[in-house]
Amino acid sequence: MRVQAHHRYEELAHFIATLVDNGTLAVGSRAPSLRQICRQRRISLSTALQAYRLLEDRGVLEARPQSGYYVARGRATALKTPAVSRPPAKPTPVAVAGFHVKLLDYARDPALVPLGCAIPSAGLLAATRLDRCLARAARIKGLDCNVYTDPRGDAGLRREIARRAVHWGQAIGPDGIVVTCGCTEALTLALCAVAHPGDTVAIESPTYFGLLHAMEALGVKALELPTDAATGIDIAALEQALKSRRIAACLFASSFNNPLGSTMPEDKKLAVLDLLARHRVPLIEDDIYGDIYFGAERPRPFMALDRRGNTLYCSSFSKTVAPGYRVGWLVAGSRTPQVLERKHALTLCGPALPQAALADFLASGGYDSHLRRITRIFHHNIARMTHAVEKAFPAGTKVTRPAGGFVLWLELPRAFDSRELFAAALAKGICFAPGDVFSASGRYRHCLRLSCAHPWSARIEQGVETLGALTTQMLERSSGRK
Amino acid sequence: MRVQAHHRYEELAHFIATLVDNGTLAVGSRAPSLRQICRQRRISLSTALQAYRLLEDRGVLEARPQSGYYVARGRATALKTPAVSRPPAKPTPVAVAGFHVKLLDYARDPALVPLGCAIPSAGLLAATRLDRCLARAARIKGLDCNVYTDPRGDAGLRREIARRAVHWGQAIGPDGIVVTCGCTEALTLALCAVAHPGDTVAIESPTYFGLLHAMEALGVKALELPTDAATGIDIAALEQALKSRRIAACLFASSFNNPLGSTMPEDKKLAVLDLLARHRVPLIEDDIYGDIYFGAERPRPFMALDRRGNTLYCSSFSKTVAPGYRVGWLVAGSRTPQVLERKHALTLCGPALPQAALADFLASGGYDSHLRRITRIFHHNIARMTHAVEKAFPAGTKVTRPAGGFVLWLELPRAFDSRELFAAALAKGICFAPGDVFSASGRYRHCLRLSCAHPWSARIEQGVETLGALTTQMLERSSGRK
Numbered sequence: 001m002r003v004q005a006h007h008r009y010e011e012l013a014h015f016i017a018t019l020v021d022n023g024t025l026a027v028g029s030r031a032p033s034l035r036q037i038c039r040q041r042r043i044s045l046s047t048a049l050q051a052y053r054l055l056e057d058r059g060v061l062e063a064r065p066q067s068g069y070y071v072a073r074g075r076a077t078a079l080k081t082p083a084v085s086r087p088p089a090k091p092t093p094v095a096v097a098g099f100h101v102k103l104l105d106y107a108r109d110p111a112l113v114p115l116g117c118a119i120p121s122a123g124l125l126a127a128t129r130l131d132r133c134l135a136r137a138a139r140i141k142g143l144d145c146n147v148y149t150d151p152r153g154d155a156g157l158r159r160e161i162a163r164r165a166v167h168w169g170q171a172i173g174p175d176g177i178v179v180t181c182g183c184t185e186a187l188t189l190a191l192c193a194v195a196h197p198g199d200t201v202a203i204e205s206p207t208y209f210g211l212l213h214a215m216e217a218l219g220v221k222a223l224e225l226p227t228d229a230a231t232g233i234d235i236a237a238l239e240q241a242l243k244s245r246r247i248a249a250c251l252f253a254s255s256f257n258n259p260l261g262s263t264m265p266e267d268k269k270l271a272v273l274d275l276l277a278r279h280r281v282p283l284i285e286d287d288i289y290g291d292i293y294f295g296a297e298r299p300r301p302f303m304a305l306d307r308r309g310n311t312l313y314c315s316s317f318s319k320t321v322a323p324g325y326r327v328g329w330l331v332a333g334s335r336t337p338q339v340l341e342r343k344h345a346l347t348l349c350g351p352a353l354p355q356a357a358l359a360d361f362l363a364s365g366g367y368d369s370h371l372r373r374i375t376r377i378f379h380h381n382i383a384r385m386t387h388a389v390e391k392a393f394p395a396g397t398k399v400t401r402p403a404g405g406f407v408l409w410l411e412l413p414r415a416f417d418s419r420e421l422f423a424a425a426l427a428k429g430i431c432f433a434p435g436d437v438f439s440a441s442g443r444y445r446h447c448l449r450l451s452c453a454h455p456w457s458a459r460i461e462q463g464v465e466t467l468g469a470l471t472t473q474m475l476e477r478s479s480g481r482k
Numbered sequence: 483m484r485v486q487a488h489h490r491y492e493e494l495a496h497f498i499a500t501l502v503d504n505g506t507l508a509v510g511s512r513a514p515s516l517r518q519i520c521r522q523r524r525i526s527l528s529t530a531l532q533a534y535r536l537l538e539d540r541g542v543l544e545a546r547p548q549s550g551y552y553v554a555r556g557r558a559t560a561l562k563t564p565a566v567s568r569p570p571a572k573p574t575p576v577a578v579a580g581f582h583v584k585l586l587d588y589a590r591d592p593a594l595v596p597l598g599c600a601i602p603s604a605g606l607l608a609a610t611r612l613d614r615c616l617a618r619a620a621r622i623k624g625l626d627c628n629v630y631t632d633p634r635g636d637a638g639l640r641r642e643i644a645r646r647a648v649h650w651g652q653a654i655g656p657d658g659i660v661v662t663c664g665c666t667e668a669l670t671l672a673l674c675a676v677a678h679p680g681d682t683v684a685i686e687s688p689t690y691f692g693l694l695h696a697m698e699a700l701g702v703k704a705l706e707l708p709t710d711a712a713t714g715i716d717i718a719a720l721e722q723a724l725k726s727r728r729i730a731a732c733l734f735a736s737s738f739n740n741p742l743g744s745t746m747p748e749d750k751k752l753a754v755l756d757l758l759a760r761h762r763v764p765l766i767e768d769d770i771y772g773d774i775y776f777g778a779e780r781p782r783p784f785m786a787l788d789r790r791g792n793t794l795y796c797s798s799f800s801k802t803v804a805p806g807y808r809v810g811w812l813v814a815g816s817r818t819p820q821v822l823e824r825k826h827a828l829t830l831c832g833p834a835l836p837q838a839a840l841a842d843f844l845a846s847g848g849y850d851s852h853l854r855r856i857t858r859i860f861h862h863n864i865a866r867m868t869h870a871v872e873k874a875f876p877a878g879t880k881v882t883r884p885a886g887g888f889v890l891w892l893e894l895p896r897a898f899d900s901r902e903l904f905a906a907a908l909a910k911g912i913c914f915a916p917g918d919v920f921s922a923s924g925r926y927r928h929c930l931r932l933s934c935a936h937p938w939s940a941r942i943e944q945g946v947e948t949l950g951a952l953t954t955q956m957l958e959r960s961s962g963r964k
Contacts, residue, residue: 097823097826097827098823100826100827101633101822101823101826104630104633104826104830107630108629108630108632119629119630122625122626122628122629123625125628127624127625127628128624128625130624131620131621131624131628131835132620132621134616134617134620134624134835135616135617135618135620135621136617138613138614138616138617138620138839139613139614139617142609142610142612142613142616143604143605143609143610144604145806146604146607146609146613146804146805146806146807147590147601147604147805147806148586148589148590148601148805148806149806150590151583151586181663181829181830181832182829182830184827184828184829184830185828185829185830188827188828188829192699197679197701210826210827210830213823213826213827214827214828216827217674217823217824217827217828218827219679322628323628323629323630324627324628324629324630324631324833324834324835325628325833325835326829326830326831326832326833327833340583341579341580341583341695341699342699344579344582344583344586344692344695345579345582345666345670345692345695345696345698345699345700346666346667346670346696346699346828347663347664347666347667347670347808347829348586348663348664348666348667348692348808349808350663350808351806351807351808351809351833351836352806353613353616353806353807353836354833354835354836357620
């Protein structure tokens, strides 16, 4: 948020807004009291009050009677949430590759307002300590690490991953973990282990386009399941699908599905596990957003609830600390030998030093406080983005309420064409993800995804404003045509 | 070579042998003159002469009249070279995965004499300068590199690769290069770009088992071509195969085929290119050993000779400086968009900092002298290994004469079973690669490959002695059974 700093009260408002923007002041936390701030900044009470009222007007702070000022808690938006999706009941071959590649190209263009790919900005992740671990590993472990590692990956890193997983009830030994080139290779290897070309894999709809791209590359067909933006897939639809055709596997998000932000409640996860076990269909889960939860507790992944060893678990460090290190992992249970064979054949093993550095980084502590810091920022960004969408987009726009992660999904009237908006937005230097790339069957052209992975800024706020204005114009034109 | 150092002349012999072993004195180079060595080490001429004669007896040095002593040039061995291979004329589905994984496991076991996998020892590669580049990159480029890179890889690294390729006549722009996870991912992506599951790819026979494993993982059938240990595939057999069935692609080594060490002469390479262009069959070439040439000039790869853009070129830094960094590359010409799409889908992109470090390492010079140093050592190792095989293996053993790389291929009488030897050798703590893993059709069980990728040592020499003795026993037993 940009507050022009001409007056002392504006200076103070800018200062407080920055603390909120960079996550120093978390959403819902108490702002410094007026008395404290007057003493610290040597200003009068009236100046401080003027600043706080300005921030209240801008939705940054909220006053609570008898208690003081608090960082506004993603204030209850008037926008509705999207309806349960209605994808086709038949499997579809996938073809999203071209657009996936384009979106990642745009994500590397600093001239574009970054609402497209869900890639946290490097500045926000502040991985200096990890980089120092890498410099150190290169100095002292260079000789030991200049080998082909165990294809499972660095043993120390696997120990750290296993140690962390205990916190959410996942009992995996270091030898059960295969370190991969990001979550992408984890998902690819998991898919290869359970599905062959031509097979059908059931997925959430909408779902992450990178996952669709991997399925396309492997020649696997997608069966898109109706999915609720809060609680995930429609279990009756899944049961129906399992009865009516051969499904090689299911692939669901553990929590905070990208793009919906949906998370199945634990009893629903248990029911899914039961159902799949009865039909002997393995489940691949993608837990890449699991660590970024806004609630009090990290949702448990399927694997932590699965007593039958029917789950393949995929995750990575790309959303939380190091997209540039390309380190993910896969826990494949009894399918580990197939996974390792495939990994040998396709990439042999990953580079040793970045893994050793990450092991050192995790072992030396501070990762949890890092996670809390970035989660506060993402939560704040989601709140700001929701607010900005409410202001800028036409009435009737529906928006998700994710309880984790850093993406928002918008649903507009059917007449809206997100590809048309995409072209218009790109011309104005703004990138976002149009809805249909999240579907194998080309659904959701009237939807779009906004990434909230960069620190909130006036540039981003203006980007959303422009998107909203363009959308309004497009909808007006289309209703005029009718 | 171990020379017990009881006397002064033995001390000197040990000193000179060490210089030869570690490559300080290259094969064919002049040893210090007797006069020099007397002055340097303050010994008498008779002591020096006694040492040099000992080394002459041991085959380390050779005296040339009127000229002095020289490091023995892999003295003409009496062993014959293997016959042209005779694989089946029909395509075969591949199934080598299990043993490939096992061999790589053994390669990580320091208790085994390392004659199995063709992985240079980290000590020999001495990549300290590269590791320093990585430490530096982590310190100063960490923030810029904590992103998903262009899937092509680091732009600086691609410029350095393109710059080097100019030396051997390969005109590729940096944008035509895709950086990969070692040569393995390069080969995988190249195969995916030109062949589908069920397709047939024509290969040399014997060939690298990792390549067979990749073909197995991709469901591609292998058509093994008769191959000469000096000059590569039988071009008439290739022509016959092209006429009689659909071949999706050919996959040949550019130089120093693993395991034979064969290199097609340039006119043969041109003839292969003509033939493939006529039949519209693309060629994938694997140039991973190209930089390790013993002759005066680096052999030119197919791509440098191909005017029709029909070649996909694969290579890597794994054999020359950094197996642990996992950096290879692929030049795919008009097929680059498919390759990039596939890379996006399967691994997204590689880690940024190791690539930036390698770019810095190449740009800062010294790589060519590094290559000359390690090539001298590999050449020396090949000579020593040939000599050791001649001493230890039964008469009639045939052995290749590679002009580059660091592997030797041995052919024994048909009665010999390299898998039986493998089990016996493993029990004695020695690893090598049995012949049949180099063939999709299980040929070459009477052959074996010895890797010469570690500095020559008494342990390695004794390992070869033991292998030879076991082989002799096995052959005697089998002829006794008849």
